[in-house]
Amino acid sequence: DAGVIQSPRHEVTEMGQEVTLRCKPISGHDYLFWYRQTMMRGLELLIYFNNNVPIDDSGMPEDRFSAKMPNASFSTLKIQPSEPRDSAVYFCASGLRTALHFGNGTRLTVT
């Protein structure tokens, strides 16, 4: 079991650029979550999917953020255009029942 795989591990981009974060969940897990972690706000749930269908996207900050899950083995989180305040660590997590398994995150820096 390779765990939840996120790419890239680090992303540095300039304000206004499009950023795409990728996640491969653990095979067989039917829930997938995108979180953002910052020192100021802690861990924030952005969106989560069940069986590839978005269930709750109320945490998505604004229209610049979008997430897709085209199949059970892949999800993306896109920010377009990116802003400096989007700098954070973004985590993907997958789960089957009650426990979540987190990836190692993508550290995004927007300059």
Add this chain to the structure above:
Amino acid sequence: AQSVTQLGSHVSVSEGALVLLRCNYSSSVPPYLFWYVQYPNQGLQLLLKYTTGATLVKGINGFEAEFKKSETSFHLTKPSAHMSDAAEYFCAVSEGAGNNRKLIWGLGTSLAVNP
């Protein structure tokens, strides 16, 4: 609405001493409760969870937590701290009902272990 409060954003103990990290929650329904640990530059890892049944829950790395409904608490303990326990610890609660898997997270407690 559900909420989680972790008392003490920073806790420091000596190696071999008791570890006690406090978590209080509020929930209008029977909660599912979780403790996760985060090591530097890594994602969160499940330490233990309470869903139903026995209120004293044992987890990995010698940690345990007790669900006390009357006190709305789910404190995390370990009898003897090890240097490798230094990390950030997060308490979380969910309604655990139906397809709702949304977790409400505490702000975390940073544990330092001194030699």
